[in-house]
Amino acid sequence: MDAHSYSAALADLRTVRDQIKKARAALARLEADRDKRVSQLAGYEKAKAERIAPAAGLGVAEVVALVPALAPDNLAVDEETQRQSPEPPHGQSALGHAPAPHHHAAEHATPVPPVTADAPTPEPPAPAEAERDLPSIPEGTTGDAWFAHSPGLASSRPHFTQQARSTVFLDTTTGVLVHRDRTHRLDLRDRTAADLLAAVSSAVPEGVERIYVTAGDPWHRDADRHPYLRDAVAAWLNAPVPGWRTDTGRGRDRMAGHFVHARNPVGRYQRDNGDSHVEIRSVGEWFDTGEDDPHTVRDAFVLLWQALRRHWNDAVLMGSPSQTGRDLWTRTIPARGQHADGFPVLSEELRGLLHATAGQGRNELLTPPRVPDQLPQLVEYDRTFAYAKHTWKSPVGTPRRVTAATFAAWSEKEQTRALYGSGHWQIRATVPDTWNHVGLLPAPAPGDRAWHYPAEPGTTFTTWAGGPEVHTAMTNPLTPWKIEILDGILWEDGKPLDDWAKKLKEAWANLSAQAHFQGDPQQARAAHLASRAVRSILLYGIGAFAQRPRMVTGTTPRSMERDVPPDAEVIGFDDKLITWQKPTGFTRDPNAHPEWAAAIWSGARAALLTQRHRDDDTYAGALHTPPGTVVAFRTDALYLTQRQNWPYHHQPGDYLLKGHLTGPLTAPTTEEELLTLRDAGRTAPTRKGGQA
Structure with missing residues (x-):
């Protein structure tokens, strides 16, 4: 086996590892659902453990362990057995994070088959789908009290100028560092966080506050040593950095501590003497770079800043598109008129209800027999800058x-x-x-x-x-x-987002035109990346309004395992550290407006079904295709078995023909199979159209 084969085999092994993780998580969900159904059946006054056990695929003793009240007279169950309950595999995490994401969209879940009894009985039937329960508004004055705003909490126009951060762009594969108009070649040694900080500080002695990694993903350098990417990322972020410690945050846009994310983590460090603060971030938060070098990425950020400055004279690019989006939005809050005092934040109860009952993008894969086993073709239509249509x-x-x-x-x-x-x-x-x-x-x-x-x-x-x-x-x-x-x-x-979205749409249109008409290929590419960044600002800015309950990530030495918070979920571990996360509920965020995100997401999901094009006097969407021709929904995209003659005018919300793969094709039954076909369709020579 040569080095290339070895690397390829490792990549395949990591794929198998991730599939095992997904299978374990799916098994844990099924087992939890089974146990819930067992408990529901126990509510029937004539329920018997002997009848339920074979239907559940459990032994009688296991059923009784779940519901001790079902213990037969001839079965002795000690207290220790009664206290047992199924546990997920050690280290498993049921949580995935974007906005997001973020965002972050809800993943497609295959419905769980209903539980059926072995023989007809008068027992009540199990529900057709094992659905989680959604909350309701309480009756009477208790529920009525939810319909208020959080006292003293409202979005208001800022009275300060956001401070720009000294930024560099670093390819950790080649060591090329771009700082303003200067280029450096760094020796990054083992590509640890300590190596990056030392090399960048030496090359730019006047100080750097933000390092964007454009390629190389150094946090994955030891992925082979860890069961999951998140474990590798957590170990990279938490490794010792001589002379530095984890940043505790500062300023009005304070963000404290590292952010553990499998693909786009954030490392926040400060000097031991406290006089320097540095973020290490992935440029993947803003756009997919492909093989773009740091110079092109820098040019994209310059073009992005210039485009935003045409609409906001105090625009500053912050660390992420979601931070930038919300900051720019606050600067469109009217200084006079009806909403000059700001936009009040809903009660915590209503915010919690919206969090639990308002999903994001539609992600659904339709499999045979709902579609043919062999597809005549697979056609991808993607709604251009979709959320901008619904603001x-x-x-x-x-x-x-x-x-x-x-x-x-x-x-x-x-x-x-x-x-x-x-x-x-x-x-x-x-x-x-x-x-x-x-x-x-x-x-x-x-x-x-x-x-x-x-x-x-x-x-x-x-x-x-x-x-x-x-x-x-x-x-x-x-x-x-x-x-x-x-x-x-x-x-x-109302129109609280209209001015903000119009300015972003104009910036997007301007950059898209530059990308199309620019004669210099590198500048054209930079303009395209900048237009994608504007899209991210709006997309993730909307997701940030949803204000999910916060998750705090922390680490505890293995030798002090008892100190892991009791309500924390272990999301990774190695020989030295346990990495965990725990919910902390809703913060007093003055810009929390889940009602805005929910309305936009609902409008976008509805437009995937039917959307009128007034100028063309026609309709587009899934309901305007023949039955059995919709293969999948993925947030803003439709996958069909037939081409459609839908109008496309390069406007937000228009359906762009983005991929086309001729058949016959075996119908995908997993998300991975769908994405493989999608990628092949996007690169097929028959594809027409442009970028969404």
Whole structure:
């Protein structure tokens, strides 16, 4: 075996490792779902462990360990057995993180088959899908109290100028460092954080505050020694750095501590004497660079800054697109007029409800028999700069509750106006008996923040959805769905994001034009990367409004394992350290507006189903394709078995033909198989169109 074969075999082994991780996580979810169903069946007064055990694939003793009340008279179960409960494999993490992501979008989850009894009995049937329960608004005054704002917490226009950070761009494979108009070649030795900081400090003695890694991913240097990439990243970030310690944060944009992420981590360090602060970040937060050198990446950031400065005279590029997006947005808050005092933040209860009930992008793979075993072709349509299409209207003001009785008492005109407005609705939906197309509404699926889209005729389910999706289900061009409003949150319509989004769209259009017409290939590439960065600013800026409950990452020496916080989840470990994370709930963030993110995400999901092009007097979207031709949804993209004659005018929201692979093709049954076909389709010589 030569060195090349050895490296290829290691890459294959890491793939198998990740597949094992996914399989273990899937098994843990299935086992947890099974145990939940066992507990539900135990609620039947005539339930017997002997009947439940074979249906669950467990022994009688295991069923009794889950539900001691089911213990038969002839089965002795000691207290130690009764206290046992299934545990996930050591070190497993059920959490994945973007916005994000971030963002971060909810992953597709395959529905879990229903549990069936061995023989017909009068026992109640198990539910058709093992869904997690979504929260509801409490009845009476308790629930009514949620409809308020958090006292003393509101988004307001800043009265300070953001400080720029001295930034360099470093290729850790070649050692090429670009600082302003200077180029250095560094000896990075073993590419540890200590090596990077020492080499950069020597090359730029006047001080650097931000190091963007453009290539090389040094945090993966010891990936072969760790079971998961996150473990390798955590070990790289937490390795000793003589003369430096983990940064505790400073300034108005304070971000303290390292951020452990498999692909785009952030290392934050400060000198022991406290006079220097340095971030090591991946440029992958902003855009995919491919083989771009640090000079091109630097030029992209310069072009990005220049494009933003045309609209914000105090624009500063911060460490990430989400930070930059929110900072720029605060500088569009009106100084006078209706919202001069800012935009109040919802109560923590409503923010928690939106966090639990408002998913992000639709990610769904339809497999045989819903699509043919052999696809005639696979066509990818991607909605260009999609979220920018849905920022023209957002919820503002104090929300009001719309109960089922209130909604039913309204006239049809009032109901329609409410569903067209800015609202979030708890509904009971029924799929028509004649339905033969894709699902229209998200329903909770097993797994943290997982969603699926029921489409089986006659299926009834309860969920939460935004007004655009509810209205689409009730008025879709095929067959209206039966929708019952159970509860709702309704806001006034406003435009808090419109000015911000318009400026970003203009910057994006300007940079896209530069990329198209620029004669110099390197400058054209830099303009293209800058346009992708603008897209990230808007995309991740919207995700940042969602303000997920914070996760704190920490490490504990293996010798002090008992000191790991009791509510923490172990996400990695090596011979010396245990890496863990724990939720800390919602912070008092003045820019937390999950209602804005939820409204945009709902509008984007609805547009994947049907979208009107007024100028062309036509429609586009999944519902305007024949049944059985939709293969997958992936956030902003549709994968079909037929080409469509949809208009494309290079405008936000337009469907761009991005990939086309001729068949016959075996229908993908996993996300990996779909992505392999997607990548092949994007590079096929028959592809037409441009970049989204």
